[in-house]
Amino acid sequence: MRRRTSPVQAILIGGVMVVALLWVLFPFYWAFVNSIKKPADTFRSGTWVPFLQFQPTLEHWVSELAILEIRQALMNSTIIALGAATLAVLLGTLAAYALARFRFGKSGNANLTTWFISQRILPPVVVVIPFFLIMRQLQLLDNVFSLVLLNATFTLPFPVIILSQMIRELPQELEEAALVDGANVFQAFTRVVLPLILPGLVATWIICMAFSWNEFLFALSLTTNRAIPMPVIIAGAEHTRGVQFWFVGVRVLLTMLPPIIFALLAQRYIIRGLTLGAVKG
Template sequence: MAVGATIIATTLGTLAGYGLARFRFYGWGNKDITMWFLSQRFLPPMVTVIPFFLVIQTLNLLDTHLALILVNATFTMPFAVLLMRDAFKELPPELEESAWVDGASRWQSFRHISLPLAAPAIAATAVICFAFSWNEFLFALILTLKDAQPITVIIAGVEHTQGIQFWFVATRLLLAILPPALLALLVQRYIVRGLTFGAVKG
């Protein structure tokens, strides 16, 4: 579930971030569109639980992995858009322009020039989206019953006839922490650089 949400949020965030960094939108300005994306996070998640529940119920997706993937992707995509927009703004547009002179299309310059250069930012964005999705609890608790429960809900529901077995809970907590920690370790050199895109103005 977290992997699916991360792929969706990172992919759409990368495309949207590139568009906001390289194109000018009239009517709604680029800043307005960026603010619209960020506004999705202004309200606390508790406020949106009932609307999401009604939508998921209408789509007959309660207690499914797809429901959690869609919800987590929706909530993590604003971060992905903001990070990737700043990342692409830091890349000199002259690199793409020189490729156009050589006959490359916009898509080719994006795929072969901008995307590889933005790889650190993409890695950092993916780790953040994965961590948020992996640790999400509220929507997982409300939208799942049994079949699609993630580990956060399973840990919270652990209780035995003799009370809470703390060693059992600790073991599951360790298993819950390992995936995002290992992912962060694997791409740590990309994370630092990716998160500093746009932080320093020369």
């Protein structure tokens, strides 16, 4: 956008970019390449390129996906992510509309917004004890439902912030026109506002899914057996299986691929979400 880049600078910048990309991508490649090595190949050095340096195999993927425990965990993670994100977006969209279009006292809107944001500041370990005791009382320990509720709570700030900003950016005349035509506020909301914010709404839903999928502390504290999701499976594996590189590779990728794919789908809204609305990106 300014100043010409000299050839020396261009080389320097190119070099930095390559190093940065290698640094970021290496762990992913390492996980992938190990997941398709035969166990013996993981102990040999110089096995980086499949087919050339070693014969790749899908046997670990097949055998891991056949394990009942893993399938159950994938299923649990999916239920938690879908359920929590849907709940958060449902509650969050309504609140976002209220914050964008109505006034709550003199500085009520700003205060309410800050209050919703503060959810993301609260260290989860503060509330993990009461949640554990409450869920035990409700007999919801080791139940995916409890994790759906908690993850909905802690991802709620994303839809509230992102969508209230989006609604504020919409021209209000559209809703006014609908009201003049005899629609009520609910109809203006569902027929005019919702379709217009749909891309942002879907992106926010996806971001909430990614965060809920990755959540670990509550999952570790509240599940023991049936309801264990992928992050908890992974954390326990080291002690039962030792360090087997091929096995680590498969499980790590099974766990992190869904949230990574979600993130790429919702890329446009990620900066806005992660900075709680401060930077548009």
